Amino acid sequence: MAETTFMGVPRDQIPWFPTIDYDKCTFCMECDTFCPHHVFERREGDRPLAIANPANCVVFCRACAKTCGPDALSFPGKPETIARIKQIREGASSK
Numbered sequence: 001m002a003e004t005t006f007m008g009v010p011r012d013q014i015p016w017f018p019t020i021d022y023d024k025c026t027f028c029m030e031c032d033t034f035c036p037h038h039v040f041e042r043r044e045g046d047r048p049l050a051i052a053n054p055a056n057c058v059v060f061c062r063a064c065a066k067t068c069g070p071d072a073l074s075f076p077g078k079p080e081t082i083a084r085i086k087q088i089r090e091g092a093s094s095k
């Protein structure tokens with residue numbers, strides 16, 4: 001698959017994706033059913049849902065969090081992520 005970029009930075013270097021709080025998650029699968037980007041993956045075992053493809057998450061999307069009744073999904077801060085993207089971009093251009 002071709003490498004995707006966001007704001008001039010390879011997508012897989014941008015730390016934007018949901019984190020599941022397993023103390024709150026009830027494994028209702030609403031988030032996975034909602035998201036069309038295959039970020040989540042259903043698995044066997046004690047934790048039947050995982051973030052399998054973080055780089056598939058749309059940068060600055062938080063839509064699945066609204067589907068989560070127990071508020072088990074969290075994201076990084078947007079300003080911090082923008083700062084990080086700029087830092088990566090400046091690092092890359094100074095090489």
Ligand code: SF4
Pocket residue numbers: 017018034035036037039040056057058061062063064065
């Ligand atoms: S934030 Fe958006 S793209 Fe990312 S996992 Fe949730 S619904 Fe999918």
Ligand code: SF4
Pocket residue numbers: 020024025026027028029030031032049067068069070071072073
């Ligand atoms: S919507 Fe929330 S509670 Fe349901 S599976 Fe996703 S993270 Fe877990």
